[in-house]
Amino acid sequence: MTALDKKLLRDLWDIRSQALAIALVIASGVATSVMSLTALDSLRVSRDTYYRENRFPDVFASLQRAPSSVARRLAEIPGVDHVEARVVSPAKIELSGYEEPIIAALVSVPVDRLPGVDRLFIRRGRPVDVGRLDQIVVSDAFAGIHGLSPGDRLGIIVNGRRRMLTISGVGASPEHIYQIAPGSVFPDFEAFAIVWMARETLAAALDLEGSFNDVALAVRPGASVAEILAQVDEILAPYGGLGAYDRGNQLSHRYLSEELRQLRQMATMFPAIFLAVATFLLNVVANRLVGTQKEQIAVLKAFGYSTGAIGWHYLKIVLAIAVLGILAGTALGAQLGKELGELYMRFYKLPYLVLVISGPMVLTAGGLSALAVALGTAMAVRRAALMAPAEAMRPEPPARYRTTVLERLGFGAWLSPASRMIARDLERRPAKTALSIVGVALAGGILMMGTIFDDSFAALVEIEFRLAQRDDIAVTFVEPRGIEVLSELRHLPGVLRVEPLRAVPVRLRAGHRSYRTQLEGVNPAAELRRLLDHRHRPLDPPATGVMLDDFLGGYLGVRPGDTITVEELTGRRRTRTVAVAALVRRYLGVGAYMEISALNRHLGEGIVFSGAALAVDAREKDAVYAALRSRPGVAGVVVRDAAVARVRETMGNNMIVFAIFASLFAATIAFGVVYNYARISLAERSRELASLRVLGFTRREISAILLGELGVVVLAAIPLALVIGRALCAVMMVGLQTDIVRIPVVVDRDSYAYATAIILASTALSALVARRRLHELDLIGVLKTRE
């Protein structure tokens, strides 16, 4: 063991608390990175495995009805591997003891064979038995919430008739990972179920024996999906085909992909920002830390060690700390990643989780931190080693001796000698001061990134569900109906107000860009469903023209005054050009809107509505639910309050878990930075402070000087931290915008307070610890002169 190695070990022990703090900072950055990416990669691989094992289809199409022979023609399309023709239908569920409306999507399964595509994953029980055609398989999320098990019976109302069916099993399918009821934007597992039934039973209930109204295809690898889509459209067009689509447009896959994309954004942005901040801070800290070792470096040089050997020695110290941090961070990150992955698995209702820890990512994260620290060290060593040893061993003279700005301005009388020392020291090396302030500000800024989700999400819910949508119940009809339906709804006891809704699926085109969405009708002077402009004020729809979500407007590249092409996907299937009248602001989903009677005229089908928004007397809501359930013309009922509450629970929890971890790590980083600052300042000025002690200053007074400087830097950093934090949040949210949800950047007052409080608390804690070290100043050593 060389002398330098012994020195290494002793030095490490000396600076153990600072080393620990630095290691913690590195560990936090690495852990965040590893955690998010582990969770993300695991989710992705799990999803892909699930798709593969359960044969997630590649092409989907809905149609009015076609005889089963048409399915054979679809199978003959070149490139198609399997065709599964199915019968699907919306339905209502009657569950004893549960009054709120439950809607279901019924999907047929063949009972005599395994389906070629979209196989069920049975969690409990068994698939539908060949001999028992009154059995069903229910989605496991729904069954879990309502405590249903195989053997229970469920009332299903389909096509106006009610029948009691027995649950044979509880399961899931890759086509319905994300389960969203028609008319909703968020999954609601309590009020929406997927039910798989024997094909014969469902076809009989819908008078579709020998026919099908939905089809899923598996495509051979390498085949052109676009070609197949076109051919499927051609074959199904005479049967009322609504347009075939591939995986990218399949509801569940699309939502899940968007979620994973958002997760990926968060998983890369958060750690990237953390790592960047951590790296920067580590650089500064390493620089200053090695800077305090100036005298020792000079001694070593005087003894004859080369600059390189000295540099390597210090590098080893710092790298040891870094490696410790990286290992700890990786282990912690992997464990947290596994748990986060399992949380997401439960949330997204994936049947299993395949844990994947991405080696390259870990190395990158760790490598960056190590590199930063190494650079800082190298720079400091080089600076120290370049000085002549004798000069280096002398304590540094003050850089410039002059009065501070404050004193010149006349505030000199206000400052005690201690304060004057602080002020002069700060002003003497403005770069160092500025760097310190920025460092603490960055650490404080990332604290705010954790809390923003709570505030922003609450704002989103408030804007969407308090300002834009204020109905109690949204009803969709099986088929569009005329004005009499509004009168019928208004007459239901307990219904206070009815506003009609009309929505048709369309494809919008502007130039070479197109987007498939719903064109919705909007009532002028509406109370329940309103459009908001970018300032969240209600917007009255103009008499003609279409309004677009500003996100969609940006995507299509159109502004008010431009024209777009609207292609109807149902009904008369006409294509017309319309002028864009205005842009509206929505945070959930994207859509196009038109004044409702203008829409009816545009579609040329008379005055018909596809649904209605109702305001309901709270006392009568059970009666209203029952009345709606008994009407065969009603396809779906969505209760807003319940849905919002569940959205808050599920989506909110999802993001907040991530945010909590982020906050913890940010707090760790903040503490680590402040603590290091305090300790390094102490180390840098130990001679001066010891001298002051010798001169007669009390411990309290010198601690005031040291901590006072710390306090000034922190106080100056706090406002900057809040500004930086806000900016970081905005940057992150911009990256998280998707066409499904856009989170507004809202920072409540308490977020600022939270960040401030954490910084202050870290400061206080660091101050206490640093103060204790002041007692151990080497007073005697100061009195000796250096040779």
Added chain:
Amino acid sequence: MKKKRRIARWIALAVLAAGVGYSFYPQAVTIEVVRVDRGAVRSALEEAGRTRVRNRHVVTAPVAGTAGRIALEVGDTVVAGQTIVTLTPPMALPLDARQTEEAGARVAAARAALAVAGEELAASVVAAELAAAQRARLEALAAHEQVAAEAVQTAVGAALQGAARQRAAAFAVEVARQEVAAAEAAARWSSERVRRNTTVLEVRSPVAGRVLARFRQSAAPIQAGEPLVEIGDTADLEVVVDLLSADAVVVFPGMPVRLLRWGGGEVLDARVRLIEPAGHTRLSALGVEEQRVPVVLDFTSPLSQYERLGDSFRVEANFTLWEGPDVLRVTDSALFRRGDGWAAFVVEEGRARARAVGVGHRGERFVEILDGLREGELVIVHPDDRIAEGARVTWAP
């Protein structure tokens, strides 16, 4: 000096703590407000209905015959007594060659039968004369008592019978003669296809009005009772609305009704005249059975306002169940349920205070307030679960 510094330090610390504390203090909730005011509240019931001509006359064919072409078009004005259509008697059945021959043969047969009857008449004349002569002879002998009385009676009987048979034979000849005439008539019509100018019947309109419907146009044979045209006076309209039976109970004759969305700009006025005593079953728009009762309304607006309305035109009838022109009212979206009653959040000094509200009639947008709120107070619209009693609130001006 030191003390001042220490005080300054404590003040700075206090300010900082206060700043942080203030930031943690919950922010005011943003809401929308509306003022309680006085104004009109109208409780209404709206249902779609259609116009109906009050007196409809369906003109039918009085007898079977051949109807001529109806020249009238739907929408034409007719006066009372105007000819709608001309009826002619039905054409006789035309005969083909076989039937013509048969008819001829029947004529010959009838003539032969006539000849038979004539000969029979001659035979009966002879028989009658013989019987009469016998009678005369025996009666002469009876005067001298040279024959039995029975023989005389027999002869008298025979003579009378003979005379009767002669008269019968004469009638039979008449019958045969008429049968010849009938056979000849049938044979004559078979050989001539001549339309004889016989009497025509003019079917006339009973009233003045306009043609609302025309059931046939071209000339064709017609049965008795078949409808020809429907005539009514479109200036004499009523409105019939099928109300749910529960609503029909609430409505009373004389209730004012407003008619909207009939195509013209203005709102028309009408009054309930009659609520029919019997309801009928109808399937609703959403597929359940309902009981509906027809309610008849009379227009009260002047004809000039609605003269463009015709028969069976759609109108939307808005029945005024209750109207209060100047009552204390508030928007209905400000009220929420509390127990069995209603409550509202009133803004007092920037804070939300829940207050029980007594509610009267409920209109389309406004609700009558009986107690609990005063005019001019601000209440929160669409209150949600963010608002608790005493919460601080703020709103956009």
